[in-house]
Amino acid sequence: xxxxxxxxxxxxxxxxxxxxxxxxxxxxxxxxxxxxxxxxxxxxxxxxxxxxxxxxxxxxxxxxxxxxxxxxxxxxxxxxxxxxxxxxxxxxxxxxxxxxxxxxxxxxxxxxxxxx
Amino acid sequence: xxxxxxxxxxxxxxxxxxxxxxxxxxxxxxxxxxxxxxxxxxxxxxxxxxxxxxxxxxxxxxxxxxxxxxxxxxxxxxxxxxxxxxxxxxxxxxxxxxxxxxxxxxxxxxxx
Numbered sequence: 260x261x262x263x264x265x266x267x268x269x270x271x272x273x274x275x276x277x278x279x280x281x282x283x284x285x286x287x288x289x290x291x292x293x294x295x296x297x298x299x300x301x302x303x304x305x306x307x308x309x310x311x312x313x314x315x316x317x318x319x320x321x322x323x324x325x326x327x328x329x330x331x332x333x334x335x336x337x338x339x340x341x342x343x344x345x346x347x348x349x350x351x352x353x354x355x356x357x358x359x360x361x362x363x364x365x366x367x368x369x370x371x372x373x374x375x
Numbered sequence: 376x377x378x379x380x381x382x383x384x385x386x387x388x389x390x391x392x393x394x395x396x397x398x399x400x401x402x403x404x405x406x407x408x409x410x411x412x413x414x415x416x417x418x419x420x421x422x423x424x425x426x427x428x429x430x431x432x433x434x435x436x437x438x439x440x441x442x443x444x445x446x447x448x449x450x451x452x453x454x455x456x457x458x459x460x461x462x463x464x465x466x467x468x469x470x471x472x473x474x475x476x477x478x479x480x481x482x483x484x485x486x487x
Contacts, residue, residue: 263418301379301464301477302419315474349419364475366418
């Protein structure tokens with residue numbers, strides 16, 4: 260069973276640039292969610308994709324966008340990067356839309372983005 | 376709204392000491408509660424969960440009881456090991472959509 264994989268693991272961008280982060284979900288999982296984890300903080304929910312459609316979004320501006328592909332892999336795109344976007348971006352996969360009683364997320368190791 | 380508050384670290388304990396990491400929550404509905412753990416160099420992984428009041432989640436010697444009356448889900452272990460050194464996150468989900476709300480994490484270091 261293949262776990263959640265993310266790429267790249269580290270990257271450096273400058274303010275105003277755009278970035279794309281990628282995630283392959285765990286085998287058999289059809290739901291992917293993305294989280295931002297700033298240094299010393301807990302993960303903050305960005306959005307979730309289920310069957311290629313966004314079905315939940317946290318308090319992030321529209322310059323954070325995403326895609327889910329037919330094989331359930333996913334991308335997170337961030338436009339017009341700001342210094343505060345520097346963080347660890349975590350992808351998590353699960354099966355189904357997440358009935359609260361199932362709940363388990365399977366996380367990748369993250370992509371660490373530094374914005375200069 | 377929904378939120379999770381957990382005790383700040385870092386926490387340093389000697390091997391075989393008793394561990395408690397406090398977690399309290401605020402939720403609009405009837406949340407499920409979780410503890411996730413992040414070992415050095417690894418992704419977050421589920422440690423234990425409880426889906427309704429008075430449930431006790433347990434795994435690897437860790438326990439936490441869902442206390443609705445005190446809105447708490449404190450993590451405990453009777454005898455910690457060096458291999459328990461990690462960052463521990465308390466979290467909840469409340470309703471459909473599977474949005475998790477995480478606490479800020481508590482770093483635990485266990486020394487021999």
